[in-house]
Amino acid sequence: MAGEKRPATAEAPPDRLVIKDLTSEKYWDRPPTGEEQRWLASIAELSPEPYVLNAQLEADHEPTIEPILTRDIDGWRASRYIGEIRHQGRTLVIQPRLGVETIMSWISTILNVQVLPRTAAQSTGVTSVVTQLLAALWRASILTAGQHALPRTGMKISSHGLSVRGRLDVGATARRRAAGHRDLVSTRLERTSDNAPARAVVLADRYFDQHLAGARWRGPRLDEQLAVLRASTGSRPPKPSLHAIRNTRYSPITIKWRRAAELSWRILNEDPLGVTADDESTHGVLIDVAELWELFVLHCAGLATEQPVRHGTTTQTSGRLARSTVDPGRTMGRLYPDVLVGEDPITALLDAKYKRLVDMKGVNREDLYQLHAYSSTFAAPVAALAYPVITDEVPSYERYGPWQTSTGALSFLTLPTEKDACVAKLAIWFNQRDAPR
Structure with missing residues (x-):
């Protein structure tokens, strides 16, 4: 990024600082003032965990928590999150350096649903990017939950009369007869969408309507689902x-509505897009782009090969770096690669890195050692770090790869951020990885 010029953008209000993820202070639109430097230092001390929302995408995934901001030789640098943090009367806006349309396309690929990336182009202003991304995450969770059924639950209804509707309630009928009544009491179970999950979803839809006034952000399928739910809940x-929400009885078909309803409740309860925060409060929403990149690479790998592909960051597929020779049951150094290809044996593994791979800085030493540990522990003949493409130039670390080690070959891949191109490049790598060099 040497010699990179600051782009010309509309000036943000004095109480807002707009930056991009993984971009150091040296390349921000404007340098922060002394007061903002102290304010950024206080944000760096915040834990991002209360504000990160996209752990809702994968139930089995254990998200990595990193600071919102870090500091290096070039000053402050936003880390793996995009979004908004309102803190001490000021707002920090972190926009995606790859563009909002790219992030939305990743969400579409991960969940196999369309999240209307065209809405981003219709939006203007610094807040709209965060609003659109949060709405896209929520919309994707609802569409995923509603692929097979709406959140219907059984409601027990009692009725009195001379005929039985459903099942006769013997005990209630006996009590009515003892009191001098001649009618029968019966009960029936009716399926309804007027329940806690549906109410949370309907209210979250109203919430986004208030922040996306005039935008056609739902799409016909979501419009249809919300119309049915509103007819039941009001x-x-x-x-x-x-x-x-958590104690609603879900069937195996409707269980995904629990996650969608919990996300809706969290949005309603925390009001991440609200503007009522006072000077002493901290509000906001963060989206972990590194997690999205990891899941995007995982899904592209699954489309690029016919071999089994597993998400290695689940506890079921962890490996051990070392094992005791005295007691083989004792191990140390648990490892979780992102993507494992093949089962017995493992034929390849990938670890996604949402960072730049450029010749100037090269491969991070810790990442290199991590990849070598993965390769040797899982006995994978080939292993790769997967970076998003930033420029058309192919880094030398990729051009001269793979790099042979004592246990296997290591590659450093820059993958396209568009699904079809990413799948095509991974397919080539999978097909060529066993070819002699």
Whole structure:
């Protein structure tokens, strides 16, 4: 990035600082003032965990928590998150350096649903990017949950009369007869969408409507689903508690609605897009782009090969760096590569790195040692670090690869950020990895 010029952009209000992820202070649109330097230092001390929302994408994935901001020789640098943090009366906006359309396309690939990336082009202003991305995450969770069924639950309804509707309630009928009544009491179970998950989803839809006024952000499928839910709950149902959402009885078909409803409840409860925060409060929403890149690479790998592809960061596929010779049951150094290809044996592994791979800085030493440890521990003949393409120039670390070690070959791949191109490049790598060099 040597010699890179600051782009000409509309000046943000004095209480807002707009930056891009993985971009150091040296290349921001403007240098922060002394007061903003102290403010950024206080943000760097915050834990991002309360504000990160996209752990909702994969239930089995254990997200990595890193600081919102770090400091190096070039000053402050945003890390792996994009979004907004309102803190001490000021707002930090972190925009995606690869563009909002790219991030939305990753979400579409990960969840196999369309999240309307065209809405980003319709938006203007620094807040709209965060709003659109959060809406895309929420929309994707609803469409994923509603692929097979709406969140219907059984409701027990009692009725009185001279005929039985459903099952006769013997005990209630006996009590009615003892009181001098001649009617029968019966019960029936009716399926309804007027329940806690549906109310949370309907209210979250209203929330986004208020922040995306005039935008056609839902799409016909989501419009249809929300119309059915609103018909059951009403347009302004009471807000359910998180306890009610978690204790709703879900079937195997409707279980994904629990996650969608919990995300809806969190959005409603924390109001990440609200503007009412006072000077003493901290509000906001962060999206972990490194996690999205990892899941995007995972899904592209699954499309690029016919071999089994597993998400290696689950506990079921961890490896051990060392094992005791005295007691083989004792191990140390648990390892979790992102993508494992093949089962017995493992034929390849990938670890996604949402960072730049350029000749000037090269491969991070810790990443290199990590990849070598993965390769030797899982006995993978080939292993690769997968970076997003930043420029058309192919780094020398990729051009002269793979790099042979005592246990296997290591590659450093820069992958296209568009799905079809990424799948095509991974397919070539999978097909050529066993070829002699």
